[in-house]
Amino acid sequence: MATLTDAQKAATVIISLGSETAAQVYKFLSEDEIEKQTYEIAKIQKLGSEDVEEILNDFYALCLTQKVVTEGGVNYARNVLEKAFGNQVASSLLDRVTKSLKTKAFEFIRKTDYKNILTTIQHENAQTIALVLSYARSEQASTIISELPKETRIEVVERIAKMDRTSPEIVAQVEKILERKLSAMTSMDFMEVGGINHIAEIMNQIDRSSEKYIFDELYKRDAKLADEIRKKMFVFEDIIMLDSMAIQTFLREVDSKDLVVALKGSTAEVTEVIFSNMSSRMGDTIKSDMEYLRNVRMRDVEEAQQRIVAVIRKLEEEGEIIVSKGGADEFI
Numbered sequence: 001m002a003t004l005t006d007a008q009k010a011a012t013v014i015i016s017l018g019s020e021t022a023a024q025v026y027k028f029l030s031e032d033e034i035e036k037q038t039y040e041i042a043k044i045q046k047l048g049s050e051d052v053e054e055i056l057n058d059f060y061a062l063c064l065t066q067k068v069v070t071e072g073g074v075n076y077a078r079n080v081l082e083k084a085f086g087n088q089v090a091s092s093l094l095d096r097v098t099k100s101l102k103t104k105a106f107e108f109i110r111k112t113d114y115k116n117i118l119t120t121i122q123h124e125n126a127q128t129i130a131l132v133l134s135y136a137r138s139e140q141a142s143t144i145i146s147e148l149p150k151e152t153r154i155e156v157v158e159r160i161a162k163m164d165r166t167s168p169e170i171v172a173q174v175e176k177i178l179e180r181k182l183s184a185m186t187s188m189d190f191m192e193v194g195g196i197n198h199i200a201e202i203m204n205q206i207d208r209s210s211e212k213y214i215f216d217e218l219y220k221r222d223a224k225l226a227d228e229i230r231k232k233m234f235v236f237e238d239i240i241m242l243d244s245m246a247i248q249t250f251l252r253e254v255d256s257k258d259l260v261v262a263l264k265g266s267t268a269e270v271t272e273v274i275f276s277n278m279s280s281r282m283g284d285t286i287k288s289d290m291e292y293l294r295n296v297r298m299r300d301v302e303e304a305q306q307r308i309v310a311v312i313r314k315l316e317e318e319g320e321i322i323v324s325k326g327g328a329d330e331f332i
Contacts, residue, residue, distance in 0.1 A: 011040035012055045065093040114140045120181045126155035142205040154217045160199040200232030208302030236305040246321035247277040250312050258304040260289045265301030
């Protein structure tokens, strides 16, 4: 059998179900998933009966693995699978499920207003809050962290960063508590949650004053962890790491008023780099506006800097610039 992608295998399974059953499956997919699967189904021309049988057997084994992991935990699943398929296949199935299977756990959290989530979890312990926020959208989590008590913020950030895997049993217990409070819950599988990348994404969207406080405190408690998070982020001071072309590109996109306010509270190094990449006319205009700007609140400076960082990240996502972090070969 030719090497097939997971999407092609999924398309093969859907085709094998028949149109009526496939239509029922589609009801549980997102619009993006429907679009991708329909595209893959349309591309498939012919597959031999042996190939289809192999794909379906593999699909059945993965479904069985997911079921026993969810209902009985990883150790229980391993015992069941080893009896059914042998040690080697059982290990392979468990590895595939626990590393790549997407979850529907806490799906209701991602659709809930952050204020309701905050009200529900703010009095829980830091570990529970970290678990819930690991499943939340990053913009939800960043807003919630900003409104937590200062000491709790540090605990939560530290626990999300150090989180690796959480057992289905624990997730289910927390879900049941939130179900009673929010009256909404979906099915749960097993997945990786939290981690450095997730908390870096959250911290990238958190307000500057909270970000500074969190990092100041986190460096006192765990400097190595703080450095690992920081290397995954991009903040205003990192503008000095951009090349001239990238700086000139984002300068064309940012609001000049934001630039004036942001530079008012910037470091001399950042200010110098930015002015060196401006035309003389633009530089004179910005400097003149800065001279006339008086009594600027630090909060306004931080918000302006954050808007500029948002422009830089957007350009990076669109492939207009490259943001290098943590060494020449690492990019974000």
